[in-house]
Amino acid sequence: MASRYWVVSLPAQNSASSLWNRLQEQISKHSFDTPLYRFNIPNLRVGTLDSLLSLSDDLLKSNNFVEGVSHKIRRQIEELERVSGVESSALTVDGVPVDSYLTRFVWDEAKYPTMSPLKEIVDSIHGQVAKIEDDLKVRVAEYNNVRSQLNAINRKQSGSLAVRDLSGLVKPEDIIISEHLVTLLAIVPKYSQKDWLSSYETLTNYVVPRSSKKLFEDNEYALYTVTLFNRVADNFRTSAREKGFQIRDFEYSSEAQESRKQELEKLVQDQENLRGSLLQWCYTSYGEVIFVSLNLLSS
Known part of the structure; x- marks a missing residue:
């Protein structure tokens, strides 16, 4: 069963540390073994109230977009693992399980300088995920194209005699x-x-x-x-x-038969290579999308 997390934002009127301690005390009194993690958010350039109100709509759209891309990649991983007969593996971010990474998240100052305006950071995150989505479309289209060619050949080889390729039946x-x-x-x-x-x-x-x-x-x-x-x-x-x-x-042509055989073998090999490459790319990109989504959440 997947873990579920609530992200709670509270105003720190005096001390953030004292607020954190009080929150821990209250949670421990009213729940059973509920873990509590502190989501470390850096000091970002907030800007004016008008800019924040304007940015709030962009944040909502970007968050929905990033979440949608993460779901696309996860579904693609599930399909590739099913087709490949690969046992489903735990998805990771930088080699760390998603749950563990989420509870230990640290803002990446190198990628997203905190001195940059919030809108610039949000636009950068949105653009990065948009590129990942475009790459996903291209890679999936390339993989599906080879699959379609193989399926067409297999239909010719396994269909009825009225339509199938006869070269393998005639000596x-x-x-x-x-x-x-x-x-x-x-x-x-x-x-x-x-x-x-x-x-x-x-x-x-x-x-x-x-x-x-x-x-x-x-x-x-x-x-x-x-x-x-x-x-x-x-x-x-x-x-x-x-x-x-x-x-x-x-x-009948022995040369044509050999050519068809080589074409089939190449397509099979291409499909396996593309499937493995796409699966590895999805593993990596899923981690990247989760990473940027946490940065977006922190914004």
Whole structure:
């Protein structure tokens, strides 16, 4: 269960230390084992009342924006860990668990000089988180693009025979291509296989008798070869279509198969690299957003 914290701001009329001591006493009297932490806020350039009132709206918008970006990154981390099968890890800020970092927060004077006007500090924080959000969009888009390409290839390899890539199902010895002969690939509905076997030799003239061979079968279709004279191939396609058989265009090429194999292997490797890189970036950026959100809260 995630921890929940309340941030309470009290006016220090006399001494901040005495107020802190009184607050500890009151909390201990009215609660059970409730930890209390002092959120150290530096002396910032407050400016005029008008500037503070003007800044209050900006602070609310910036706080909601930063919180939204932190949620986006956290959800992205959860999705990447789930897809990768990685055990969910505790998110950190500078290598420290978020809970621990929150209770020991110290303002970073180097990044946000306390002598700078409050509006300048808030604008700097907002700009930093906006850049992180833009980087997230670019990195996620790049990762999703590779995923989409892989999914498209997988659909071609796992879909029905009417649409899938046939290169992995056809061997060189299944295809005859010569000056006069050509081998076509027919997609036959499973319930029509008897009809195909009894009719393919007569769909046009010059079909090689008993040349049809079944190469593969899925839940809907069967893949058959048929060899015939090249000059009647178009007539055969037309007659086959009229009987409900689909002739798939296919040209066997060992070079093309090797190229497709290398492309697939590269996409798989690219996806793994991008996923790991994006996950590490999200871990780091989540910590950065939590860090700047605490600085924003202190403002």
